[in-house]
Amino acid sequence: MIRLFNVYYPVRTLILLGGEALIVWTSFLLGAWLQFRADSYMVLNYEYGYIKILVVTALVLICFHWFDLYDPARFNAKGDLYFRLLLVPGLTALMLAFVGFVFPRFLLGNGSSLVGLIILTLALFGWRTAYGWLVQQPYLRERVYVLGTGERAQRLVQGLRQRSELGIEVVGWTGNVEGALTREAVASHLMDLVDGGVHRVIVAMPDRRGTIPVHELLQLRLKGVKIEEASSWLEKMSGRIEVELLHPSSLIFADGFRFSASFLLMRRLLSFLASSIALLIVFPIIPFVILAIKLDSAGPVLYRQKRVGRGGFMFYCYKFRTMRQDAEADTGPTWAGDDDPRITRVGRFLRSSRLDEIP
Incomplete structure (x- = not known):
């Protein structure tokens, strides 16, 4: 444990945070150098390039925190970790695209941000794999x-x-x-x-x-x-x-019940924007998913289930069907196990890839 500002932090947490901050910074710095080459010194020193990269680094670290990537106990499997790692550069790309559209001079330009994101994605997978081995060593457990x-x-x-x-x-x-x-x-x-x-x-x-x-x-x-x-x-x-x-x-006494109107509005707008962009990205594969479901088993393509929301509000949740049509005929709604015989062959893939959540 290391004490900073009267707060104790585990050594491995500081290693993880420091390592990722360095990786993000280096990735975008390398992206700028690869795109500008001889002009990179001018861009970084006289066009506030270092400050711009520092701001992007802070945004990426906030995304890590947002996706609970500093709380490994939430990962149900190693695939969950890598899936969330992919979400970070994806969300960062959306934010940079929005900022570049509204404030074009904020970005370094010349495609350096895109190159930096590609380098960052590859580096994160390698770093997290190495860190997973590192924390299992006796001195960091x-x-x-x-x-x-x-x-x-x-x-x-x-x-x-x-x-x-x-x-x-x-x-x-x-x-x-x-x-x-x-x-x-x-x-x-x-x-x-x-x-x-x-x-x-x-x-x-x-x-x-x-x-x-x-x-x-x-x-x-x-x-x-x-x-x-x-x-x-x-x-x-x-x-x-x-x-x-x-x-x-x-x-x-728990936190989490106090939400301001501005926070709820911003969360709703971000959710709508992210889901709309994600829907456009996955739209080409939707016909193939529908065809696979129809060929694999009889029944409707979509599965509808009644859910209870805040204040007792009832609503319907729609997903691509991943189980047999009569899966809940005898037992009613029950949790699905890892090797649940009710899950179809296509449904098993849809669940593992989260494609059943598209609707």
């Missing part, structure tokens, strides 16, 4: 202790140990405590492990009354150790919110 017992804590421990790409080492959990599970026993076991260097404590206790070591957790928090709820980690790894395990206080 994040040491985690799971404070809790029972099925929930055990499921969390197993999930963390199976996700080696997270670079997390579970050094222990309360289920290993011998004897009666009192507050004193839990606190003693926790402090013994923390003395060995724990970076994060995840609380997964079903009943916290009289058992949770509040004083010890507060001391760890002051030392820079992160204290987090198990529900947030289970949500990240599974992509689902375990409603039955939520505490009322989690909803009452």
